[in-house]
Amino acid sequence: MKILALNGSSRDNGNTEYMVTSLLEGIEASVVDLRKYTINPIIDKRHDPEGFGPVDDDYDTVISQVLDQDILVFATPLYWYGMSGHMKNFVDRWSQSLRDPRYDFRTIMSEKKALSLIVGGDRVYQKALPLVQQFALIYDFMGIENLGYVIGNGSKPQTVQADRRVAGDLRFWNEYLKQTM
Amino acid sequence: MKILALNGSSRDNGNTEYMVTSLLEGIEASVVDLRKYTINPIIDKRHDPEGFGPVDDDYDTVISQVLDQDILVFATPLYWYGMSGHMKNFVDRWSQSLRDPRYDFRTIMSEKKALSLIVGGDRVYQKALPLVQQFALIYDFMGIENLGYVIGNGSKPQTVQADRRVAGDLRFWNEYLKQTM
Amino acid sequence: MKILALNGSSRDNGNTEYMVTSLLEGIEASVVDLRKYTINPIIDKRHDPEGFGPVDDDYDTVISQVLDQDILVFATPLYWYGMSGHMKNFVDRWSQSLRDPRYDFRTIMSEKKALSLIVGGDRVYQKALPLVQQFALIYDFMGIENLGYVIGNGSKPQTVQADRRVAGDLRFWNEYLKQTM
Amino acid sequence: MKILALNGSSRDNGNTEYMVTSLLEGIEASVVDLRKYTINPIIDKRHDPEGFGPVDDDYDTVISQVLDQDILVFATPLYWYGMSGHMKNFVDRWSQSLRDPRYDFRTIMSEKKALSLIVGGDRVYQKALPLVQQFALIYDFMGIENLGYVIGNGSKPQTVQADRRVAGDLRFWNEYLKQTM
Numbered sequence: 256m257k258i259l260a261l262n263g264s265s266r267d268n269g270n271t272e273y274m275v276t277s278l279l280e281g282i283e284a285s286v287v288d289l290r291k292y293t294i295n296p297i298i299d300k301r302h303d304p305e306g307f308g309p310v311d312d313d314y315d316t317v318i319s320q321v322l323d324q325d326i327l328v329f330a331t332p333l334y335w336y337g338m339s340g341h342m343k344n345f346v347d348r349w350s351q352s353l354r355d356p357r358y359d360f361r362t363i364m365s366e367k368k369a370l371s372l373i374v375g376g377d378r379v380y381q382k383a384l385p386l387v388q389q390f391a392l393i394y395d396f397m398g399i400e401n402l403g404y405v406i407g408n409g410s411k412p413q414t415v416q417a418d419r420r421v422a423g424d425l426r427f428w429n430e431y432l433k434q435t436m
Numbered sequence: 437m438k439i440l441a442l443n444g445s446s447r448d449n450g451n452t453e454y455m456v457t458s459l460l461e462g463i464e465a466s467v468v469d470l471r472k473y474t475i476n477p478i479i480d481k482r483h484d485p486e487g488f489g490p491v492d493d494d495y496d497t498v499i500s501q502v503l504d505q506d507i508l509v510f511a512t513p514l515y516w517y518g519m520s521g522h523m524k525n526f527v528d529r530w531s532q533s534l535r536d537p538r539y540d541f542r543t544i545m546s547e548k549k550a551l552s553l554i555v556g557g558d559r560v561y562q563k564a565l566p567l568v569q570q571f572a573l574i575y576d577f578m579g580i581e582n583l584g585y586v587i588g589n590g591s592k593p594q595t596v597q598a599d600r601r602v603a604g605d606l607r608f609w610n611e612y613l614k615q616t617m
Numbered sequence: 618m619k620i621l622a623l624n625g626s627s628r629d630n631g632n633t634e635y636m637v638t639s640l641l642e643g644i645e646a647s648v649v650d651l652r653k654y655t656i657n658p659i660i661d662k663r664h665d666p667e668g669f670g671p672v673d674d675d676y677d678t679v680i681s682q683v684l685d686q687d688i689l690v691f692a693t694p695l696y697w698y699g700m701s702g703h704m705k706n707f708v709d710r711w712s713q714s715l716r717d718p719r720y721d722f723r724t725i726m727s728e729k730k731a732l733s734l735i736v737g738g739d740r741v742y743q744k745a746l747p748l749v750q751q752f753a754l755i756y757d758f759m760g761i762e763n764l765g766y767v768i769g770n771g772s773k774p775q776t777v778q779a780d781r782r783v784a785g786d787l788r789f790w791n792e793y794l795k796q797t798m
Numbered sequence: 799m800k801i802l803a804l805n806g807s808s809r810d811n812g813n814t815e816y817m818v819t820s821l822l823e824g825i826e827a828s829v830v831d832l833r834k835y836t837i838n839p840i841i842d843k844r845h846d847p848e849g850f851g852p853v854d855d856d857y858d859t860v861i862s863q864v865l866d867q868d869i870l871v872f873a874t875p876l877y878w879y880g881m882s883g884h885m886k887n888f889v890d891r892w893s894q895s896l897r898d899p900r901y902d903f904r905t906i907m908s909e910k911k912a913l914s915l916i917v918g919g920d921r922v923y924q925k926a927l928p929l930v931q932q933f934a935l936i937y938d939f940m941g942i943e944n945l946g947y948v949i950g951n952g953s954k955p956q957t958v959q960a961d962r963r964v965a966g967d968l969r970f971w972n973e974y975l976k977q978t979m
Contacts, residue, residue, distance in 0.1 A: 626842070627841050628845075652841070658808065658833070658887065659808050659877070661809045664955050665809075696840070696886075696893070697886075697893075697939075699880055699881070699932050701839065702840060703839045705878075705881075706839065708883075709878060709882065709883045711878065712877070739939075747928040748932070750928040751932075754925055758878075758879075774845050
């Protein structure tokens, strides 16, 4: 199984990074820090006779890494009760990939599994639930198997380390991922 | 009452634009098409000793229009079961405004009211609900009065015009807004 | 099309009754006031070798009326952010009907359509959303076509009549139902 | 701290009971099996000039035990994507307690903390979320501090014991409760 984590955080050494590192401890996996790539918001050409044209940014670089995986980890801080703009810009562009003649995006994605990782403060265990539901709808739409979600509590850098509840959850998923190898 | 609609759609003449136009018929109001502005994803400097520095994009232009309003309409197509990346990038940057010494963002925003407008296909009346909840959490966090939400059904351009259910809802809110003038 | 409304309210002349009456104006339909029947909470015998035995209450009377319909309206006040206990007791007993050899409950139910009607005070347009989602999950599980939902604002008796937003919605659904006749 | 678990399951030796037992291992606490009490659905007299009269059932017996606690555990199987009818009938009757002159229900409840325990099959980690949100709304309305929620996977009796994810969560909350003693 090939595993890739997409990190939607906008900073280094943050809680999202900590959770991804814990989750993947002792596991061969790739991590893509979305903030290090330029991915433009989508320009919707779905109903345009010419369709989508090429966009001069890093989307193709990132999506080509995604296509090649078995398990995707969508790891994001809870920004304004949703995934970060970095991650949303990336996901929005899937509408373009769905019409890309170079690959059969829907079929390829439907063979993958996904796990959602969300970290935030301010009663995150409740307030992340709309995002958990959004991820579920996204996975369902693409036929991706929804493995589950992990919610961590932490706002200031590294504070998620003190959340012993998420620590247990991350161990569970770490073992789960190890068994898929 | 000053009214501003923020349109998160990535295309002209779309269903979002149609809904905004219907809502505001006969009302003096401004519309900001977010796609016409460059707004970068946030780079989180909340926990950085230097804090946020100036960003070379159009965020300041847009937020300065927002600050001056009484009622905000957040109008977005349902992209991947959330607000569009254009709109998410804009909202994410509020974290920066919360630390901007030039104005008291929290107090100014807490004096506003907001209405959410969402349009999409694929069982939108159900699948928009996580976004309705996300908007509610955003408004609550900022102390913005949550007027309500309007969900419209339409995916291909202009098809929302055939949704007679949303037509009635838009008339209701149009009259509501007229009475505030 | 045969239409039946299940009214979960615990009082006469309430807002739920008003919404049901408005919805069905000029339409031939039946109404079952669940409070007038004794329906015991389920005793789960799914995993009992003997299975479910007969229960001495009115469940059979009500479910036999339900089986015979094309469109079901689940109308309930929002009690503690869910359907009323009267209605929940009734729905819980479906687990028994799923194992009832006298009819093929799942197949019969999967041929029906359903509309949810919810009325409450205290920011009902937001706070009814978990119940809207619960109804959707129930309908999906049974294969019932989910027509949609109507949320009305009113707590004291008859106050929903002042909610002009729901009035428009009820007119829309009244016309929808008329066209199915 | 006095701890009481309300078990909404309709059977003995079920998954809910197993979760409650695990949660409370080594802790002095009471358990009320709601199925062993007769609690009628509410008859709404809030807007009746005479108000609520006495009801001839076991509600008073149960609520008097509840009043005396510091931490309440609401443990329920996920029946039709909500709490069981047994538990819903009980909670609905709080509307009566809010008007009971013998005690100040709102104030007494607002001094408590609550934890929600939900167990079910069929993708329970997703499908329990509306109920998690409903519990949060209930606690917020009463001013009860919302400690959190535990979701367990299991449908046939005792199968939740195989859910190693919830095992970790239950250990976390067991330690949490021990520290409150």
